[in-house]
Amino acid sequence: MKSNILITGGLGYIGSHLYIALAKKGLSPVIVDDLSRSHLNVLRNLEKIINNKVFFYKAKVQEKKKIASIIEKHSIDSVFHLAGFKSIEESTKHPLEYYDNNINTTLSLLDTIKGSNCNKIIFSSSASVYGETSSKPVKETDKLRPLNTYAQTKVICEKIIENMCGLNQSIKFANLRYFNPAGAHESGIIGEHAKEISNNLFPVITNLAKKSGHELSIYGSDYDTPDGTPIRDYIHVMDLVEGHIKALNYISENKKSITINLGTGKGISVLEVINSYNQFAETKLNYVFKERRPGDAECCFADTSLANELINWSAKRNLEQIWNSIFKWNREYPNGYD
């Protein structure tokens, strides 16, 4: 694959891992990030891993002139659009900020690329678009019933991309519905570093385990699941980013757009994740059951058959490999980058 790639939000959790996977394929993507949710140490560590310089621009995706000149200068033909805010909880407290940032980055980017030679866009969507679904597992054709503002922003962006590429057939898209990314790169020097407090289960567990006497809150013990706790589909971040590269190959070679799930296809409950941590760390975490949180789905795991069939991709890594990589990352950076 020969592509000149731009990654928006490339210093974030998933973007930095995607960068490494692309660099491993001999590519030199360009990163744009405004550092609103990331840290410059990520840039230094990416350079350590690839032993080379990374093209990085500190900019907001909404700065159209700046982005247009980056696209032109680097002859960008494909963009991975990851920049955005991602906390469900924060989105319910600050909905307008979420609509503003997540939708305007997408609108601005589409407006910028339409006048350029960039004709492929790969968008970070989310399994949260399905919301409360009775399908187990969930398929791409299932009805979207977003339960919170963050998920709404993803549904809206998917629709805008689909509509705009439908009207301008020269641009192809891949809307990638991520399930629950977890884990870190094998180097141990990049991982899930959140500037804001992370609500993702794995960092919540490891952060809590560092403090003695604290209890993990499990929101809901009466869901209609085997142990009563919610079920999700946890995917190793390196599997997830490998799926991005296959998706780009697919839309480049077939000149077709796609919307696909990127998950493992396996549902795991919150209690099962805690038990796997206890086993792995040879410990026993304290937890307490609390009321269900509004906006949380009961059970959501992926039907991955479309991704298998179209892009010839499936997740390879297991829960133990996720914990292994997180432990390595936590040994290197016990307090994140700060």
Ligand SMILES: NC(=O)c1ccc[n+]([C@@H]2O[C@H](COP(=O)([O-])OP(=O)(O)OC[C@H]3O[C@@H](n4cnc5c(N)ncnc54)[C@H](O)[C@@H]3O)[C@@H](O)[C@H]2O)c1
């Ligand atoms: N991590 C998850 O659990 C998850 C799940 C599903 C979907 N996603 C989506 O994947 C994408 C990447 O997620 P992540 O976990 O890497 O998040 P992250 O917060 O680590 O990374 C996002 C990056 O985008 C940057 N950014 C935000 N707004 C920007 C703007 N206007 N201009 C330029 N840069 C901007 C931030 O500084 C950050 O580096 C997001 O769109 C997120 O919604 C993430």
